[in-house]
Amino acid sequence: MARPLVYATPHSRAAGEHLARSLGAEFGRLAVRRFPDGESYVRLHTPPKDRDVIVVASLDDPDDKLIPLILLLSTARELGARQVGLVAPYLCYMRQDRRFHEGEAVSVRVMHALIGRYIDWIATVDPHLHRIHNLAEVYRVPAKVVHAAPAVAGWIASNVDKPLLIGPDEESEQWVSEVAQWADAPWVVLDKVRHDARNVEVSVPETEKHQGRRPVLVDDIISTGRTMIETTYHLRAAGMLPPICIGVHGLFAGEAILDLYHAGVEEVVTCDTVPHPSNRIAVAELLAEAVRELTA
Numbered sequence: 001m002a003r004p005l006v007y008a009t010p011h012s013r014a015a016g017e018h019l020a021r022s023l024g025a026e027f028g029r030l031a032v033r034r035f036p037d038g039e040s041y042v043r044l045h046t047p048p049k050d051r052d053v054i055v056v057a058s059l060d061d062p063d064d065k066l067i068p069l070i071l072l073l074s075t076a077r078e079l080g081a082r083q084v085g086l087v088a089p090y091l092c093y094m095r096q097d098r099r100f101h102e103g104e105a106v107s108v109r110v111m112h113a114l115i116g117r118y119i120d121w122i123a124t125v126d127p128h129l130h131r132i133h134n135l136a137e138v139y140r141v142p143a144k145v146v147h148a149a150p151a152v153a154g155w156i157a158s159n160v161d162k163p164l165l166i167g168p169d170e171e172s173e174q175w176v177s178e179v180a181q182w183a184d185a186p187w188v189v190l191d192k193v194r195h196d197a198r199n200v201e202v203s204v205p206e207t208e209k210h211q212g213r214r215p216v217l218v219d220d221i222i223s224t225g226r227t228m229i230e231t232t233y234h235l236r237a238a239g240m241l242p243p244i245c246i247g248v249h250g251l252f253a254g255e256a257i258l259d260l261y262h263a264g265v266e267e268v269v270t271c272d273t274v275p276h277p278s279n280r281i282a283v284a285e286l287l288a289e290a291v292r293e294l295t296a
């Protein structure tokens with residue numbers, strides 16, 4: 001039987017090549033571009049017929065990436081792929097999981113139903129699961145979630161002396177507690193109130209007994225950076241050392257990365273789910289392992 005075939009969208013090429021090497025798969029050639037009027041064009045140069053196809057596409061800035069992805073997935077299937085799996089190191093549209101105000105689109109349901117029509121399985125890293133507790137609630141196909149916690153804890157253990165792990169809100173407890181357990185470090189979780197996309201309030205952390213430790217803020221997503229910036233102000237006012245900010249997925253909307261450094265953080269570190277100069281923590285091998293299990 002032919003080796004599996006990995007295609008990657010342009011932005012995820014490095015992750016796709018890595019995955020193909022790890023799996024002993026072929027890295028497929030394809031073209032993805034835009035017509036002058038903004039429509040997407042996709043062509044599969046390596047034929048997918050009778051192959052097990054794996055598509056690697058990280059979905060930050062999703063509205064630009066979803067149409068080429070749907071064209072890629074559907075064309076692979078139409079041209080005879082035996083099965084088509086999706087590896088989305090960052091999975092978009094996970095936050096609007098209910099109708100908070102009358103008339104709103106519940107985008108989690110709509111977008112994942114759309115993607116789910118074209119795939120046989122999906123693997124991702126720490127999706128933002130809140131009121132939806134399990135990816136199986138939005139995907140009918142087999143879904144595998146990779147947890148970045150052991151990789152994040154490994155990075156902290158090798159790079160930070162006397163860390164104090166801090167989760168900026170109740171939702172972050174799930175990953176902060178897991179990272180803290182792996183890193184064998186103390187941890188606290190704060191209360192956060194988000195007034196709107198760019199206005200965030202966090203509780204003042206109780207830090208007296210942790211003076212002298214290096215605060216390490218851990219969250220799943222860094223988007224505008226406001227959550228970590230507000231927390232940094234409180235920590236600095238309480239006389240704590242400048243914090244290290246770790247995000248599993250660094251989206252960095254607008255000038256977020258500069259805003260974080262201006263706020264006085266020591267360092268911003270992310271996993272390599274979304275390509276960015278702050279990537280220090282590799283999760284590619286954890287994803288390869290998940291794909292092996294899904295395709296075994």
Ligand code: R5P
Binds near residue numbers: 168169225
């Ligand atoms: C919130 O629900 C997430 O876990 C993150 O705390 C949030 O996405 C961070 O966003 P921002 O960087 O815009 O404060």
